[in-house]
Amino acid sequence: MIKNILQSNLVYSFVRDISAIAGALVLVVFIFCALFAPVLAPMDPYDLTTVELSNSLMAPAWMDTGSLSFPLGTDDQGRGILSTILFGLRTSLMVGFSVVVISSILGIIFGMLGGYYGGILDAFIMRTADTVFAFSTTLLAILLLGIFQSRNIWTVVFAICIAGWVKYARTIRGSVLEVKENAYITAAKSSGAKDFRILFRHVLPNALPPVFVLMAVDLAVVIMLEATLSFLGVGVPITEPSLGMMISIGKNYIYAGMWWMVLFPGLTLILLVVAINLFSDWLRDEMNPKLALRS
Amino acid sequence: KSDLVIAVDSPPKSMNPHSYNSDANLSYMANFFDGLLQRPAPEGRLAPALAIEWTRKDALTWEFKLRKGVKFHNGNPFTAEDVKFTFERMKDPEFSKFLNIANSIASIETPDDFTVVFTTEKPVPWFAETMHQNFIVDKESSLKRDSGDYNTKPIGTGAYKFVEWVKGSYIRMEANPDYWEGAPVFKTVEIKPITEDSTRFAAIATRQAHILSGVPIPMIELIKKNPAIEVVSRPARRAIYMDIGNKPGTPFADVRVRKAIAMAINEDEIVSTVMRGQATPAAQVPDTATIGYDPELKRLPYDPEQSKALLKEAGYENGFEITIAGPNDRYVNDKQICEAVARYLARIGLKVTLDVKPKSIFFDELSSNKHDFYLIGWMDGSYDFGRSAQLLLHTVDPDKGMGVYNGAMYSDPKLDEMIAASSAILDREERKAALQAINKKSVEDIAWIPLHYQQDVYAVSKAANVIFTPRPDMWIVAKEIKR
Amino acid sequence: MKTPLAAVTNLKVHFPIKKGILARTVGYVYAVDGISFEIMPGETVGIVGESGCGKTTAGMAMVQLTPITSGTVQWKGRDMATMNRSGLRALRREMQLIFQDPYSSLNPRMTVRQILSDPMDVHDMFTGRQRKERIDFLLDTVGLSPGQADLYPHEFSGGQRQRIGIARALALDPTLIIGDEPVSALDVSIQAQIINLLKRLKRDFNLSLIIISHDLAVVEYICDRIIVMYLGKIVEAADYASLYKDPKHPYTRTLMSAIPVPDPARRTRRIILKGDVPSPINPPAGCRFHTRCPDRMDICDKQEPAMQRFNDGHTAACHLYNNTYADHSHATPTKGDNP
Amino acid sequence: MDKNSSEPVLSIDNLKTHFFSRKGVARAVDGVSFDLTPGEVTGIVGESGCGKSVTALSVMGLVPNPPGRVVDGRILFHGKNLLDLDIKALRKIRGAGIAMIFQEPMSSLNPVYTIGNQISEMFRLHKGYNKKQALAAAVDMLDRVQIPSPGKRVNEYPHQLSGGMRQRAMIAMAMSCDPEILIADEPTTALDVTVQAQILDLMHRLKDDFSTAIQLITHDLGVIAEMADQVVVMYAGQVVEQARTRELFQHTLHPYTRGLLASIPVLGHRTRGMDEDLVEIKGMIPSLHDLPAGCRFSNRCPQVMDKCKNHLPDLTEMGAGHQVRCWLHTKGRSA
Amino acid sequence: MGRYIFQRICQGVVVLLAVSFICFLIFRFTGDPVLMLAGKYATQQEREQVRIAYGLDRPFYVQYANFLGNALKGNFGKSYISQVDALDTILERFPATFELALTAIFISLSAGVLLGVVVSIKPKSLVSRLIMAGSLGGISIPTFLMGILWVMLFAVYLEWLPPFGRGETVQIGPWRTGFLTLDGLKHIIMPALTLSGYQLAVILRLTRAGMREVLSEEYIKTAWSKGLSPFTVIVKHALRNVLIPVVTIAGLSFGELIAFSIVTESIFQWPGMGNLLLVSIFETDHPVIVTYIMMAAFIILAINILVDLLYAWLNPKIQYN
Numbered sequence A: 001m002i003k004n005i006l007q008s009n010l011v012y013s014f015v016r017d018i019s020a021i022a023g024a025l026v027l028v029v030f031i032f033c034a035l036f037a038p039v040l041a042p043m044d045p046y047d048l049t050t051v052e053l054s055n056s057l058m059a060p061a062w063m064d065t066g067s068l069s070f071p072l073g074t075d076d077q078g079r080g081i082l083s084t085i086l087f088g089l090r091t092s093l094m095v096g097f098s099v100v101v102i103s104s105i106l107g108i109i110f111g112m113l114g115g116y117y118g119g120i121l122d123a124f125i126m127r128t129a130d131t132v133f134a135f136s137t138t139l140l141a142i143l144l145l146g147i148f149q150s151r152n153i154w155t156v157v158f159a160i161c162i163a164g165w166v167k168y169a170r171t172i173r174g175s176v177l178e179v180k181e182n183a184y185i186t187a188a189k190s191s192g193a194k195d196f197r198i199l200f201r202h203v204l205p206n207a208l209p210p211v212f213v214l215m216a217v218d219l220a221v222v223i224m225l226e227a228t229l230s231f232l233g234v235g236v237p238i239t240e241p242s243l244g245m246m247i248s249i250g251k252n253y254i255y256a257g258m259w260w261m262v263l264f265p266g267l268t269l270i271l272l273v274v275a276i277n278l279f280s281d282w283l284r285d286e287m288n289p290k291l292a293l294r295s
Numbered sequence B: 001k002s003d004l005v006i007a008v009d010s011p012p013k014s015m016n017p018h019s020y021n022s023d024a025n026l027s028y029m030a031n032f033f034d035g036l037l038q039r040p041a042p043e044g045r046l047a048p049a050l051a052i053e054w055t056r057k058d059a060l061t062w063e064f065k066l067r068k069g070v071k072f073h074n075g076n077p078f079t080a081e082d083v084k085f086t087f088e089r090m091k092d093p094e095f096s097k098f099l100n101i102a103n104s105i106a107s108i109e110t111p112d113d114f115t116v117v118f119t120t121e122k123p124v125p126w127f128a129e130t131m132h133q134n135f136i137v138d139k140e141s142s143l144k145r146d147s148g149d150y151n152t153k154p155i156g157t158g159a160y161k162f163v164e165w166v167k168g169s170y171i172r173m174e175a176n177p178d179y180w181e182g183a184p185v186f187k188t189v190e191i192k193p194i195t196e197d198s199t200r201f202a203a204i205a206t207r208q209a210h211i212l213s214g215v216p217i218p219m220i221e222l223i224k225k226n227p228a229i230e231v232v233s234r235p236a237r238r239a240i241y242m243d244i245g246n247k248p249g250t251p252f253a254d255v256r257v258r259k260a261i262a263m264a265i266n267e268d269e270i271v272s273t274v275m276r277g278q279a280t281p282a283a284q285v286p287d288t289a290t291i292g293y294d295p296e297l298k299r300l301p302y303d304p305e306q307s308k309a310l311l312k313e314a315g316y317e318n319g320f321e322i323t324i325a326g327p328n329d330r331y332v333n334d335k336q337i338c339e340a341v342a343r344y345l346a347r348i349g350l351k352v353t354l355d356v357k358p359k360s361i362f363f364d365e366l367s368s369n370k371h372d373f374y375l376i377g378w379m380d381g382s383y384d385f386g387r388s389a390q391l392l393l394h395t396v397d398p399d400k401g402m403g404v405y406n407g408a409m410y411s412d413p414k415l416d417e418m419i420a421a422s423s424a425i426l427d428r429e430e431r432k433a434a435l436q437a438i439n440k441k442s443v444e445d446i447a448w449i450p451l452h453y454q455q456d457v458y459a460v461s462k463a464a465n466v467i468f469t470p471r472p473d474m475w476i477v478a479k480e481i482k483r
Numbered sequence C: 001m002k003t004p005l006a007a008v009t010n011l012k013v014h015f016p017i018k019k020g021i022l023a024r025t026v027g028y029v030y031a032v033d034g035i036s037f038e039i040m041p042g043e044t045v046g047i048v049g050e051s052g053c054g055k056t057t058a059g060m061a062m063v064q065l066t067p068i069t070s071g072t073v074q075w076k077g078r079d080m081a082t083m084n085r086s087g088l089r090a091l092r093r094e095m096q097l098i099f100q101d102p103y104s105s106l107n108p109r110m111t112v113r114q115i116l117s118d119p120m121d122v123h124d125m126f127t128g129r130q131r132k133e134r135i136d137f138l139l140d141t142v143g144l145s146p147g148q149a150d151l152y153p154h155e156f157s158g159g160q161r162q163r164i165g166i167a168r169a170l171a172l173d174p175t176l177i178i179g180d181e182p183v184s185a186l187d188v189s190i191q192a193q194i195i196n197l198l199k200r201l202k203r204d205f206n207l208s209l210i211i212i213s214h215d216l217a218v219v220e221y222i223c224d225r226i227i228v229m230y231l232g233k234i235v236e237a238a239d240y241a242s243l244y245k246d247p248k249h250p251y252t253r254t255l256m257s258a259i260p261v262p263d264p265a266r267r268t269r270r271i272i273l274k275g276d277v278p279s280p281i282n283p284p285a286g287c288r289f290h291t292r293c294p295d296r297m298d299i300c301d302k303q304e305p306a307m308q309r310f311n312d313g314h315t316a317a318c319h320l321y322n323n324t325y326a327d328h329s330h331a332t333p334t335k336g337d338n339p
Numbered sequence D: 001m002d003k004n005s006s007e008p009v010l011s012i013d014n015l016k017t018h019f020f021s022r023k024g025v026a027r028a029v030d031g032v033s034f035d036l037t038p039g040e041v042t043g044i045v046g047e048s049g050c051g052k053s054v055t056a057l058s059v060m061g062l063v064p065n066p067p068g069r070v071v072d073g074r075i076l077f078h079g080k081n082l083l084d085l086d087i088k089a090l091r092k093i094r095g096a097g098i099a100m101i102f103q104e105p106m107s108s109l110n111p112v113y114t115i116g117n118q119i120s121e122m123f124r125l126h127k128g129y130n131k132k133q134a135l136a137a138a139v140d141m142l143d144r145v146q147i148p149s150p151g152k153r154v155n156e157y158p159h160q161l162s163g164g165m166r167q168r169a170m171i172a173m174a175m176s177c178d179p180e181i182l183i184a185d186e187p188t189t190a191l192d193v194t195v196q197a198q199i200l201d202l203m204h205r206l207k208d209d210f211s212t213a214i215q216l217i218t219h220d221l222g223v224i225a226e227m228a229d230q231v232v233v234m235y236a237g238q239v240v241e242q243a244r245t246r247e248l249f250q251h252t253l254h255p256y257t258r259g260l261l262a263s264i265p266v267l268g269h270r271t272r273g274m275d276e277d278l279v280e281i282k283g284m285i286p287s288l289h290d291l292p293a294g295c296r297f298s299n300r301c302p303q304v305m306d307k308c309k310n311h312l313p314d315l316t317e318m319g320a321g322h323q324v325r326c327w328l329h330t331k332g333r334s335a
Numbered sequence E: 001m002g003r004y005i006f007q008r009i010c011q012g013v014v015v016l017l018a019v020s021f022i023c024f025l026i027f028r029f030t031g032d033p034v035l036m037l038a039g040k041y042a043t044q045q046e047r048e049q050v051r052i053a054y055g056l057d058r059p060f061y062v063q064y065a066n067f068l069g070n071a072l073k074g075n076f077g078k079s080y081i082s083q084v085d086a087l088d089t090i091l092e093r094f095p096a097t098f099e100l101a102l103t104a105i106f107i108s109l110s111a112g113v114l115l116g117v118v119v120s121i122k123p124k125s126l127v128s129r130l131i132m133a134g135s136l137g138g139i140s141i142p143t144f145l146m147g148i149l150w151v152m153l154f155a156v157y158l159e160w161l162p163p164f165g166r167g168e169t170v171q172i173g174p175w176r177t178g179f180l181t182l183d184g185l186k187h188i189i190m191p192a193l194t195l196s197g198y199q200l201a202v203i204l205r206l207t208r209a210g211m212r213e214v215l216s217e218e219y220i221k222t223a224w225s226k227g228l229s230p231f232t233v234i235v236k237h238a239l240r241n242v243l244i245p246v247v248t249i250a251g252l253s254f255g256e257l258i259a260f261s262i263v264t265e266s267i268f269q270w271p272g273m274g275n276l277l278l279v280s281i282f283e284t285d286h287p288v289i290v291t292y293i294m295m296a297a298f299i300i301l302a303i304n305i306l307v308d309l310l311y312a313w314l315n316p317k318i319q320y321n
């Protein structure tokens, strides 16, 4: 399958699409930063022994009150903004990727079973999905997290996944319904293949492309959602600040003129989401069979 | 448009004066209702209100003489029957959160229309001290109305009459022309609760409010720079402290460990950076106005070296694991203080975990005694340390209602005895000495680690031409605001 | 007489129409409504009829890919309904399908080699070295080069894809191949290639073929016997020559006359039908063709005509040939319809 | 040209329509010329992808742009070059002067409007009728194309009609303003033979009634033989042969046309003992991106010569309006 | 049609039941409201007193049955905090949220569709590229950040718009509206813009994608070939087909809008249900949370049914019978 993707003109069109390249580049850089945050960051913002309260609220280095050891300034606790962004990126991406992976796997399983077998199983899955979808992932996450006694990054992931699988299930179900009408599925059946083989060898690989697109979009959505949850006070704990948490701490300081506490994490978040969106826009166009047929 | 618009940080939860015992809610009620007594700005000394005099007849009996000629907003006259009704209703959990004081009353006598005699179950030395927050309701209308109406449309004797409560938006009130203290200055007053800090700031910056309470700390300097706005602040009664236990088997059982922790915290730095100067370091939990405050007590010095030495002495050279708990939406910069404390403790080699969470969850956990070390604040509405000691210092004993807020389960038999003994002491001076002794012992045994008294910060728009005097309890009582 | 390879007796396939959340059945599509025919070893049978008349459904029902409502399908004398799942799976090896749409019948994410191997994997046939030889042989048979085995379907033209589909059908050495409109999606010039290929395979491998098509000319070209279907029923069945020379049923005649002949010199008077094909959801009563029949009689909407046997193997279901009701002016086949 | 026919109403002259994509230039239509005569059917045949539809779209000015563009040639309608007209002038001609019907009867009608609405739109636009008049005219039109109970059908949506009825509605729409030219792009390919017969019959009659010039695009030589007065055979973007219908079928000149005719299974052939294999045209149509330098049919041609591979023959008049593009027939003349 | 609606309503009731049950189940195992109810200084005994007074000592199923029974009578219990009927508490806030959501939907649909059409007609022009970039911004800037920035710019620095609240409102029967006063209208601009931002971008992109697809459909070629003006072709023939999925998706994401109104309301101190919910969550006010959830579920289900009907109306192919 990988080979198939590579040899299609995906790569060709990718190289030709500047915004997609830019998006992918930013994304890769960010992922790299997140992975190697402990090495890259000037300081470990979570190492309680190195953070000095006396360094709090310093302006970026190029300003009068700035210091070179904190290139982008510090927050109210004396953590370097740059370092915290690097670590915050880590949290944000971790939540983003975990949610996308978990909910897509759940969604794919439910959607595929529902779509392929139909009947009561399908009705049950889709009714559940409808209900959850009606509430929207955001609302459910807010409610769940509001109720949880203790919150950590995994409860946040859990709360988002509770509703997050639905869109995957719907998408994959839609494409399974379409794929299963193809004659090659009938051909596989007529060769005497068992359901399991048909599902995983014939149906799934062909039903998957729209899910890739959705995953890319969803990654951006989840990262923003996590930020929103942090803002509302139901996100990750403050001990593991995400970008959203940084912004919501910093927002109280913008009027006081300490814009760097919001601007830099805010920009990082926007850049991240823009990058993912650019990339997924391209992916969406490329994977749309109607548009892709032009080749 | 109202004559006076006040933006505050927390919304009212109910208009039933007994439904909520938080200062935030009582602050609204103080405008519509009167207690038997009151505590006017600036110092909050007990003063007559609906009662003109009060005496403690014996350890269990209190007598109040009532003011004559007072009328409720609906025109009903105020009498001793209303007082009796009020305190009886306060025993009903459906209407009241003031069960504590109400349940301590054994009987209420009304010898005549303007005398009330309370008999308590056991000695309650601070009984009168709480009378400024037990607001008196009208018996006749209260019985008549259903709970929905009762909880949303207050009828009291206060300086302001209720006009409208648009939930989430504002509360409007208008001056009571027949108020027994004389009609207040501002004819119409609007209180707007705005929970989001930056939005609240925007309210005063855009002249949508005349007075702002709960000015967000980061914005103080900015407001100071604004020529149109004036910052008014005063030390608050509330002390912020780290509660610590001495559960046997934990490192905290050793007083040296507790002392080491106390000496590791650089309170001056917390005050100057986290609190931006808007706090005063505290050596003890009660504030100056409280009976039991001991001016002699001093803070332990900040000395990390000594801390480490103490730890070594106690056999914890390599530190131990400690969790710092606390709320993140209750006190001014509470979560930042926890973070700072965590940092100091890490410096002396402890392995620190931070566990801050919303107050609803945190207080829930406190009552199940989950935490050994946590940040909390305290301000005793009764101005009597004896009551605080019962709730905070006494060994946990739910049956007797002792140690309810002693979440870290500090326990000292000697102290328990002293607390028990103190409640029978009637004489004010004698009582003061006994409470000071309790206070002193608690500080010396490091039953808690006081951090600072908060500073209440207000912003007042100069254009509004108002004279605003903050109160020690943070209530905003509109009748006290003058032109 | 030899036992037929496959025999279909009174086969009915009704698809329920479901509505609402409770998916209650509100009616049926009478896709195939009682057809019987058989196919001898080595024989080629054509099924023709208009779109929606149940040709595909009949084919699918024969290989049990569509649930049968009633009737039986016998394979070499055994009723397929009595077989268990694994028996059925094993039997599938012997009956293979060629699909109408060369674009959707090949899994776009598999190479030709994978496509051809997949059924062999299922049945554990031709393992190891044999596998490669077999694939090369198959590709050669259908006129593709073995070098093309590792390409993906989208790299082939429509005609080549149809050849891959045929190779897949041959992969398991089947006895019977059912071709569901194997040429209708192809360009005329390619269509000829595939028709020739099918004819050759039939000769070379002694296959039995069922060719489903809407094009009488195509069917006539390959088949020994032709079955004409209308709205789920067989209206006429005959030897190709007999059918062409002497079509009995008015529908067959219409169909023949409607096919445009590529010869301007022979522009003919066509039989133009009135109205559209009725819906198989509520087929007309009596003879199903009566709503459009040019030779319609009073009886036609009242009674369903029985299948009548003419000379050897030519059968048709039409009231025109029922002696009791025959009106001879109608019974005479309209001459001049056919060149 | 056939001398008997009247003046052409539309003449296409050296039309070139190319598609520009990242793979290069696809020369979909590459120098096509032919005329349409009033009251006659001009059939255009050719394999899928040879440029039949693009030719039609070029006439309508509807080539999707980007990626497509008419790069050369003229399309003369009453002496005016349609390619020079601005969109406003073109709009007046579309529908009223030249009408078009498309292959897929389902997707050619807007699914969200009643067919009455869609037909009456023509009358309101080109004839200035009011709503009521236009609807009455639409009912009239539906009746003309033999849709039963037209008064009821006008208020139905396309999905409520059968394929044959939809195609009839399309024809009604196209004919509503008495266009001089009707371009029918594979109008019956999606239909059953019996229904196809109905539609072809209908078009025949309408042509006679209105003396419309019809450009009938199809890949079915049978349909051409039935319907057309004149035939244009296209291959890979070019006209390879053009003649009066009888002439073409009787004196087929181009090897491609010949192959095409021979590869069609004809009903009755086998019965009449002609039970040999069909003639195949071997190989595949070349890619439009990568056309051979010489004759475009050279790689499949059974009579291919060396010359064919490198030199593109011209379309040559063989007399009586019969033109062919093949070295077999051009060699004498072009020398 | 009637049957279909009836069926959908039955389905809705089942969903509401399921929702209420799940809420109850969750609350059963999280947070103890007694702590909130009895007050900070309450002793164990006082807490028990409260527990009994509120029936919180009874078994789970009894509590649930009681709840259901009362809910059928329109009684969702009293807020633990305000001691007022929970449904009234929510309903009182409903108009504010509804007007905000309505305005936001209106903005995002009208502007989104309009811009989407503009962009799809001339995809390569500068204006289109700017709009597309802007829409990417709309998707990428978190709602809360956007809200804060709006306030800072338009309220604090430019002082054009009020920073928070609903402004002057007019009470009409049970409904308190801000639409009828100039002050009210001024107040709704910023929150509605903030709330609509994301939806607007999504609708714009959907419209653009839909237009791109529809414009290459055969029936659009037919429309052009009739000689219709570009306006008629685009608005009458293309847009109507594009609107079917756009309206459907916009309607179905109403839940998202409600969820984000929580954020918007908390920034602008908008006195709506979302603001209330947030407070209730932090105060463990279970009756209000449950009522909110039921109310939200109800609204969303109702909207979904409406969207389905709208869909049927827009798309003649769908007929419910």
Ligand SMILES: Nc1ncnc2c1ncn2[C@@H]1O[C@H](COP(=O)(O)OP(=O)(O)OP(=O)(O)O)[C@@H](O)[C@H]1O
Pocket: C015, C016, C029, C030, C031, C032, C049, C050, C051, C052, C053, C054, C055, C056, C057, C058, C214, C280
């Ligand atoms: N799975 C199904 N469910 C419901 N109806 C079906 C199903 N499959 C086929 N039908 C219906 O059964 C009838 C016969 O279908 P079938 O595919 O057998 O026709 P066909 O003769 O093969 O037509 P075509 O030439 O168009 O392929 C049609 O009306 C079709 O709509």
Ligand SMILES: Nc1ncnc2c1ncn2[C@@H]1O[C@H](COP(=O)(O)OP(=O)(O)OP(=O)(O)O)[C@@H](O)[C@H]1O
Pocket: D019, D021, D026, D028, D046, D047, D048, D049, D050, D051, D052, D053, D054, D055, D064, D067, D068, D219, D288
């Ligand atoms: N929008 C387009 N973009 C790119 N290429 C196109 C486009 N439309 C047509 N073409 C190319 O132009 C060539 C001619 O197409 P056209 O549709 O005219 O073929 P046709 O003869 O009508 O075939 P068919 O019988 O399949 O309808 C094709 O090879 C196709 O690839």
Ligand SMILES: [Mg+2]
Pocket: C055, C056, C057, C180
């Ligand atoms: Mg079929």
Ligand SMILES: [Mg+2]
Pocket: D052, D053, D054, D185, D186
């Ligand atoms: Mg075409």
